[in-house]
Amino acid sequence: MKFGILLTSVYDRGTPPERQRDEHAELVRTAEQAGFGLMVAGQHFLGAELRYFQPVPWLTYMAGQAPAMDVATGIVLLSMVNPVDMAEQISTLDVLTGGRTRFGVGLGYSPHEFDAFGVRKGERVARFEESLALIRRLWSGEKVTFQGRFTGVRDAQPAVQPVQAGGPPVWIGGQAAGAVKRAATKGDAWYTPPFPTHDELHEMRRLFLDTRAEAGLPAAMEFPVRRELLIADSREEAVEAALVRYRARYETYRRWGLKGQNTPVLESGERLRTDIDRRFILGTPEECAAELHKLGDELGMTHFVYKPHWPGLPHAEAMRQLDRFGSEVMPLLRD
Template sequence: MKFGILLTSIYDGSTPARRQRDEHAELVATAEQAGFSLMVAGQHFLGAELRYFQPVPWLTYMSRHAPSMDVATGIILLSMVNPVDTAEQLSTLDVLTGGRARFGVGLGYSPHEFDAFGVAKGERVPRFEESLELIRQLWSGEKVTFHGRFTGVTDARPAVRPLQAGGPPVWIGGQAAGAVKRAARLGDAWYSPPFPTHDELYALHRLFTDTRAEAGSRPAKEFPVRRELLIADSREDAIEAALVRYRARYETYRKWGLNGQNTPVGKSGEELREDIDQRFILGSPEECAAELHKLGAEIGMTHFVYKPHWPGLPHAEAMRQLDRFGSEVVPLLKD
């Protein structure tokens, strides 16, 4: 099992940008020392509540502070961005990191982002699938003529290509059944977000493997999983701390339009506590290690992507959680 650190935003525009940069640099450097082998950064546009720096330059800079770590976009909003630009951006990232990039992609969900890029609701999936097809062709090294519904090239053979033959592995994110089936058909892996419950995660993984088998594809070599994880001296203490984190982060998800299948939004009271219990990995280092081991043993999780940063909480708390994970959880999993 490998460990990844998620470089997410916890600040709006009122916090100095250098502070966010320096805190993320400290996170990846500490994570590398703790045995982490992956850093992940996602993408959003025009967010007022949380400031997302664009992932390719961000990961390129952060890799200077943790040069042994792989990098992954988690995720690029492929239904919105230009596929030619994205193909060359990811190729550049792969070259600059010595062939250690992974291409995490998804549809997105925020209406204000789709509106900004002029993407109609019915175009999201076809734009995504067409873009992914063109990107892979541009990474092939062969001459490409491609005329799709939304974009096209003629006799193109770009000189900007990735180090990895055929391009970085494609991790497709999403928690709805349709997104998981799309990952099975078109991706190299399904990148599971933290939103499904523990039971839903197992069911969606079965859907992924069954769909892949039905399509005649080989079993996926990687299964990256994001779960919210909180270490405390007792499970009850962990749940109480998770309530603070949940309210701060998931309220932003709701504002940005996250909804639909296997998505936790709008919960309160005792229902919220139950929701956290069903989605978070919580408790002592021993309890957290046992849950991670179970995910590896039972559904083949290869990468656990961990998010220590939460809005409203100090960076020192993120570092404390990361330190406990590296010094108390990781050794138990190695044993």
Template sequence: MRLGVTYLSISPSVDRASARQKYLDFGRQVEWANDKGFAGIWVTEHHFSGYSLSSSPLLLLGHAASLAPDLRIGTGILVLPLWDPVRLVADVNTLDQLSGGRLDLGIGRGYQPHEFLGFGRDLDSSRGAYEESIDLVLRLLTETEVTHKGEFHRIDAPVSVLPPSFQAPHPPVWAAAVSPESTRHAVRRGFHLLGLALSTPDELAAQWRTVAALAAEEGVSAEGREYAVNRFVHVGTDPAGRRAAAREVARQIQTSRALAQGAYPTGGVPPIPVAIDPADEELAYQRLLAGSPEQIVEQLHELAAAGVTQVNAAFEYGTLPAETAFASMRLFASDVIPALAELPAIR
């Protein structure tokens, strides 16, 4: 099993100094992580609020690639309906070349109405836009002299996007697939899968069985297909520390839910809850990858048995202080990663 680091945390303040500090913390952690046994760095995409200061994930990953030359870099995920496919492929190929072929391309549909409205896009038509964009992006990654006339995009003159990618035929594609339609679409195209952060091992195993069944139905091979999942992580045996971490996961969940339901940020500040719903806190407490290093190794083994081949760990979430997150990350690297290497491969 490979272990990556994913970045998603709320910024209660969105002024210039706070944004600068957020990126300094990001760079410090990425540079430190380079030789600690992690597989890669993953960055999400969000816009117009401090829910995550990651409006330019490819730029952040370019920075990460220069700071950590031994790690892969991945988008987890790009909101594909918000992108012009030609512009996206040009940026993806350039980043893949600059990183020496270390890019993983994670894609998804997105879910926050405010982000779509800010780009003048319609969330209700995001499935159609997503599927058309995928097909066009794959053509632009692998073909020359591409033209296209679709419902959402047009290329009126033949284009060959340059530079070509470093990896052949293109960077690995990972799809955030939850619904049956999205899962089938990803399986049909041979994409790797990104699972839900709060799914149980049993739920993940069930989805992996679904992937295998869909692959058989579609007549495509599941051989070599990867299955990654994000996990909120807290390394420590202090019950109070785990409870505090669970509250911050719950804060992240509630903020995400409010934005998904159409809430607007105010001056860029997201709708961060002050009072935490006890049900969300309990859910977070149970679903956290948490405990002593030995307990976390056991939990990772359960995920591997469910079919998961990569776990992308979020150490900083909600409004958890950066130093608290970094302490957990250091303990994970020193005590969890070496122990995990001794586990037998599940598949």
């Protein structure tokens, strides 16, 4: 099992950008020292509440801070961006990291982002699949002629090529059944978001495996998983901490348009506690380690992607959680 650190945004436009850069740099340096092997950065556009710097230059800079770590986009909104541009950006990142890049992609869900890029609702999947097909062709090293509904190239043989033959592994994210099937047939791995419950995660993992087998494809080599995780001296204390974090983050997701299959519905009172318990890994280091071990043992998780930052909470608290994860949880898993 490998461990990844998620470089997520917790600041709005009023926070000095240098502060976000320096805190993420401290996060990856500390994670590298603790034994983490991966850093992950996602993508959003035109965000006012949470500021996302674009993932390829961000990961390039952060890889210089922690050069032993792999990098992954988690995720690029492939239904919106230009595939030729993204093929060469990811190739460049793969060169700069010495072939240690994963290409995490997904559809996206925010109406304001689709509107900004002129993407109609009914075109999202078609754009995604066409863009991924073209990117893989451009990474082949061969001369490419490709004409799709939305873009195309003629007799193109780009000199900008990734270090990894055929391109970096493609991790496809999403929590709906269609996204999981798409990951099974079009990608190299399914990258799970943190939204499904523990039971839903098991069901979708089985769907991924069954779909891949039915398509006659080999077993996926990687299974990266995101789960929200909170460490405390007791499970009760961890639940209380999760209550503080849950609403601030998930209300933003809802305002941005996240909805549909296997996504949280904001509850209140005891129902909220139950919902958190169904989605989070919570408790003492021993309890957290046991849950992570079960994900590896029962589902074949190869990478656990951990997010210590939460909106409204100080960076020092994220560093305390990261320190406990590295010094108290990871040794139990090694044992």
